[in-house]
Amino acid sequence: MQFGVCYYPEHWPEARWAEDARRMRALGLSIVRIAEFAWSRIEPQEGRFAWEWLDRAVATLSAAGLKIVLGTPTAAPPAWLSRGYPDTLPVDEQGRRRNFGSRRHYCPNHPAYRRFSRRIVSLMAAHFAAHPAVVGWQIDNEFGGGGTARCYCEHCADAFRRWLQARYGTLEALNQAWGTVFWSQEYSAWEQIGPPILTGSAANPSHTLDYYRFASDSWVDYQQMQLEALGPHRRADQFATHNGMGLFFTALDYFRLAAALDFASLDNYPTAGPDRIRGELYGDETPLAVYAPDVGDPAITGFELDLARGWKDAPFWIMEQQPGHVNWGWYNPGVPPETVRLWTWQAAAAGAEAVVFFRWRAALFAQEQYHAGLLKHDASPDVGFRALERMAGERQQLERLASGPVQAQAALLFDYEDLWALQLQPHRRGFSYLRLAFTWYRAFQRLGIPVDIRPYDAELSRYRLVLAPSLHLGHAGLAARLEAYVQGGGALLAGVRSGFKTPSNLVTEQPLPGEYTGLFGVHVQAWQALPPGVALRLEGDLPLAQAEASLWAESLAAQAPGVEFPLRYASGAFEAQGALSVRPLGKGSCSYLGWHPSFGQAVELLGWLAERAGVARLAELPPGLIAQRRAGQTVLLNFSADPLSAVVSGAAVEVEPRGVRLLGED
Ligand code: GAL
Ligand code: ZN
Numbered sequence: 001m002q003f004g005v006c007y008y009p010e011h012w013p014e015a016r017w018a019e020d021a022r023r024m025r026a027l028g029l030s031i032v033r034i035a036e037f038a039w040s041r042i043e044p045q046e047g048r049f050a051w052e053w054l055d056r057a058v059a060t061l062s063a064a065g066l067k068i069v070l071g072t073p074t075a076a077p078p079a080w081l082s083r084g085y086p087d088t089l090p091v092d093e094q095g096r097r098r099n100f101g102s103r104r105h106y107c108p109n110h111p112a113y114r115r116f117s118r119r120i121v122s123l124m125a126a127h128f129a130a131h132p133a134v135v136g137w138q139i140d141n142e143f144g145g146g147g148t149a150r151c152y153c154e155h156c157a158d159a160f161r162r163w164l165q166a167r168y169g170t171l172e173a174l175n176q177a178w179g180t181v182f183w184s185q186e187y188s189a190w191e192q193i194g195p196p197i198l199t200g201s202a203a204n205p206s207h208t209l210d211y212y213r214f215a216s217d218s219w220v221d222y223q224q225m226q227l228e229a230l231g232p233h234r235r236a237d238q239f240a241t242h243n244g245m246g247l248f249f250t251a252l253d254y255f256r257l258a259a260a261l262d263f264a265s266l267d268n269y270p271t272a273g274p275d276r277i278r279g280e281l282y283g284d285e286t287p288l289a290v291y292a293p294d295v296g297d298p299a300i301t302g303f304e305l306d307l308a309r310g311w312k313d314a315p316f317w318i319m320e321q322q323p324g325h326v327n328w329g330w331y332n333p334g335v336p337p338e339t340v341r342l343w344t345w346q347a348a349a350a351g352a353e354a355v356v357f358f359r360w361r362a363a364l365f366a367q368e369q370y371h372a373g374l375l376k377h378d379a380s381p382d383v384g385f386r387a388l389e390r391m392a393g394e395r396q397q398l399e400r401l402a403s404g405p406v407q408a409q410a411a412l413l414f415d416y417e418d419l420w421a422l423q424l425q426p427h428r429r430g431f432s433y434l435r436l437a438f439t440w441y442r443a444f445q446r447l448g449i450p451v452d453i454r455p456y457d458a459e460l461s462r463y464r465l466v467l468a469p470s471l472h473l474g475h476a477g478l479a480a481r482l483e484a485y486v487q488g489g490g491a492l493l494a495g496v497r498s499g500f501k502t503p504s505n506l507v508t509e510q511p512l513p514g515e516y517t518g519l520f521g522v523h524v525q526a527w528q529a530l531p532p533g534v535a536l537r538l539e540g541d542l543p544l545a546q547a548e549a550s551l552w553a554e555s556l557a558a559q560a561p562g563v564e565f566p567l568r569y570a571s572g573a574f575e576a577q578g579a580l581s582v583r584p585l586g587k588g589s590c591s592y593l594g595w596h597p598s599f600g601q602a603v604e605l606l607g608w609l610a611e612r613a614g615v616a617r618l619a620e621l622p623p624g625l626i627a628q629r630r631a632g633q634t635v636l637l638n639f640s641a642d643p644l645s646a647v648v649s650g651a652a653v654e655v656e657p658r659g660v661r662l663l664g665e666d
Pocket of ligand 1: 142326368
């Protein structure tokens with residue numbers, strides 16, 4: 001378990017560097033990330049490179065014993081580039097060109113921008129790769145941040161047409177795949193196709209879904225270009241990674257982006273990111289009120305951490321860890337050292353191998369003046385610094401925890417394309433794939449059941465329970481793989497709107513749930529979006545405390561022998577029809593859940609499923625306490641400002657406010 005910090009030597013007088021480096025080491029930091037926004041200092045004029053200052057920074061930091069992660073500086077092109085080549089600036093969904101004066105102001109498909117990027121990355125690699133202190137590379141910084149994930153410029157339009165040609169081959173196939181006969185949208189030449197924005201009325205959802213895929217692929221491709229530019233110089237022992245963002249950012253398919261990286265990284269900001277997404281994730285439900293005001297929401301942070309582990313099914317880095325208060329949330333509460341320690345332990349328990357704090361010292365100038373660093377503006381220690389001092393005595397325990405894998409018997413399947421498709425056609429306000437997946441995640445966390453978050457092509461046989469919030473778009477071969485999983489003894493539950501669409505976002509011609517009918521042995525006979533205040537009563541052998549379906553409901557009928565309905569609708573249009581099915585199949589069983597569960601229902605349903613599937617709970621937890629399991633140890637984390645007790649193997653275990661307890665090893 002390594003600790004590190006993000007440092008901006010270009011923000012401070014050179015005379016300070018050695019003292020900063022010494023204090024970093026004294027604090028137990030071994031890693032320093034630099035240079036990811038330093039393009040204007042590295043290439044002050046087009047084609048004129050200035051490496052000396054960065055050489056001296058690397059020399060000073062490494063002389064103090066720090067290992068260096070070099071960021072490629074492409075997230076922030078300098079003014080000569082943006083002004084000299086103004087069409088490298090990206091175009092947003094409103095058709096407006098973004099301006100110079102911040103960061104992320106570039107189009108990943110612009111040929112000249114790609115040339116400039118390739119050149120600086122390859123020169124940087126040639127210059128620094130041999131340095132023994134350089135341990136790895138961070139490619140760019142947070143692709144898509146600041147609302148720049150999807151560019152709609154003319155270069156993207158070109159690249160999109162090429163992407164479509166590769167995907168569909170012929171215009172006939174494309175017209176078919178998008179259903180363009182509707183509203184006379186048929187294309188008779190590739191040049192007629194543009195980005196799906198500023199249309200007279202709603203754009204075609206097949207067109208838009210493909211644009212979302214294309215935009216995500218554009219980053220994968222742009223990253224690949226940088227990996228290749230690093231390639232000939234990068235030492236075999238130097239890693240390449242990219243720092244991804246939390247749940248508020250889902251425009252990029254991080255499973256695909258991470259595939260080419262040595263490991264994934266996450267930027268972890270528990271009190272800020274959730275502000276942007278809490279409304280969508282909770283809808284009309286309220287977050288648990290027991291959390292301390294400064295800890296963020298452990299369900300959101302937990303989902304982000306478990307998802308980051310799932311991007312590659314491997315340990316990951318926290319490349320930026322919130323060190324205290326930040327500047328970009330709604331309220332940016334002050335944070336005590338205990339909270340920074342709690343987040344660090346939460347990350348370690350979820351599979352982090354390194355935690356790199358953002359940033360060393362609070363900035364005196366520009367956009368992030370109100371963001372804490374480990375040091376205050378005046379260079380005295382701030383709360384993150386205090387937290388690291390406290391953790392100095394815990395390094396061995398953290399090391400021990402990080403020495404093995406996270407152990408989960410259950411998987412939550414997660415798919416960015418299903419998320420996008422349902423975002424485009426939610427049909428009911430408040431219907432969100434992300435919310436549905438998060439509702440299940442919260443239930444896992446509430447019950448103390450560790451869970452992996454995995455894509456559809458994951459190997460499932462190691463799990464006892466697999467939960468698919470919605471298998472919405474068709475997915476070649478998935479039904480057969482899920483069936484093999486169930487036949488082999490697995491328990492599977494899939495949720496509403498499964499099998500509804502083809503891969504190109506047309507509705508299936510088959511009865512619902514389309515290609516999954518054979519697996520679940522049920523037909524969805526009808527579906528309804530339920531407005532607020534309208535609910536259908538539920539009854540059956542599986543009593544629920546809150547026995548009504550709201551938000552979205554589908555009525556189920558058996559289509560194969562052996563299908564049972566532990567819950568049926570007991571009022572409204574679906575009265576007497578199935579609401580939850582169970583079908584024993586081979587050595588396992590599969591279930592289709594016909595409504596969008598509330599959090600309370602998800603907890604009850606998951607408890608029932610987990611017990612049948614033999615999935616262990618780590619502990620009985622009161623709200624506010626969470627549990628994780630790594631390297632044979634159970635970690636209990638208390639996110640409230642009061643002491644809380646869990647019951648573990650029949651015995652009560654108390655955890656102090658904002659505290660951490662480590663239990664046993666097997
Ligand atoms: C991250 C970003 C950093 C810094 C930080 C502030 O999203 O990568 O450069 O802006 O937020 O919290
Ligand atoms: Zn573009």
